[in-house]
Amino acid sequence: MCLIILAWKVIPGMPLILAANRDEFYARPAVDAAWWSDAPQVFAGRDLQGGGTWLGTTRDGRFAALTNVRSPSERRTDAPTRGALVSDYLTGSMSPTDYVQQLQARAQDYNGFNLLVGDRETLLWYSNRGQADARNGRPLDYGVYGVSNALLDTPWPKLTRAKAQFASLLCQGAPEEAFFEMLTDATRANDCRLPDTGVGIERERMLSPIFIRSPDYGTRCSTVLRVPIAGEPVLTEHVADPMAVQYSAESVSEGRCRIPCTPREDDRPA
Template sequence: MCLIVFAWQVMPNMPLLAAGNRDEFYDRPASPAGWWHDHPQIYAGRDLQGGGTWMGITRDGRFAAVTNIRAPSEIRPDAPTRGNLVLNYLAGTTTPTGYVEEISPHAADYNGFNLLVGNKDELIWYSNRGEKDERNGKPMKPGMYGLSNSLLDCTWPKVVSVKAEFASLLCQGAPEDAFFEMLSDTTCAADCRLPKTGVSLERERLLSAVCITSHDYGTRVSTLVKLQTDQAPVLLERPTVAMPPVPERAPHRGQCTKGF
């Protein structure tokens, strides 16, 4: 994922509601969200090049997601795929805290990342960049948060704007379609508000949209995840309208639901 907003322990009977976009090169092969034949408890999309995933759930309510840290000068082509950080948590039984402790000694092997791992009782944000607290893992307190390709709750325009809209939709009790509409905004930020992340100004403009579109790179899918107290977890996925035409398909669901 390259943009995730989430509400943790804010709503009754729904410990987690998360909405996010996966941005990637269009020619990188991936399969849509579904149950994995080799890990039957996992429901997620799959990166067919690296073998991992960007966001997923399990039948018993585990959740994980990853975003890259944008730092072009620090990228190592030989680093392991960050999608395995999500996969290995979903495929295991370790607690979120235990998993962070388990991966910490090897976190520097990866290019920069933000990782969310959790269940209905605990959610942790962990990054291999930033200050000591981030590198030790940070348990989330009740609230609303945003992640993109910087650290948690950075002030990038799209993080600020989508968090505000996300909060408004929660207050309205908005339907699922409204969250997907939120994630489809292709408006770019004004130049004066753009961060400086080591890419060209033209690239900063392109990447400043909630939903990115270009000739070779952009938002591939949008995803909505719900962890509910007394119901099965739900993952809904839709291909973005900004992506080059693909065969039309219905939203994928980890569990049928009629809204919130």
């Protein structure tokens, strides 16, 4: 993922509400969110190149999500895939705290990342960049948070814009579709507000909206995840058409598919 906005323990009875966009090269193969045949408790998309995932949940309310930290000067071509950090948590049984603790010894093997891991009671943010609270795993108190391709709540224009819209929708009790509409906002930031991450001004401009579009890279899918205090999570994914989004964010609606996480009766384990 390249943009994650979430409300943690803000809404009674709903510990987590999360809205996210996954931005990636169109040529990188992936499959849409579904129940995994080799890990039937996991509902997530899958990166077919690296084998991991960017966001997912489980039947018992565990969840995890990942963004890359944009730092081209520090990028290593021999680093392991960061998507495994999400899939390893979802397919395992460790608590969020235990998982982060065991990750610390090998975290520097990876290129820069932000990792959110949680269950119905605990949510941790962990990064292999930044200060001690990031590198030790920071438990999040109740509130609205956001992360893009810098550390948690770094006020890049896309993040501040998305957090404001997300908080407003929460206050309105808006339906799920309103969160997806928020995630298709293709407004670019003014140059004076752009960060300098080492990719050049033209690419900073292209990467500045909530919803990204370009000839070869952009928002591949949008996700809304709700984890209730009781019952199964519901993950809904809208998949963008890579060819269409080069021209108009509105055309993403033509490529949407809605996939609730709650399984059908014939999908439930015997």
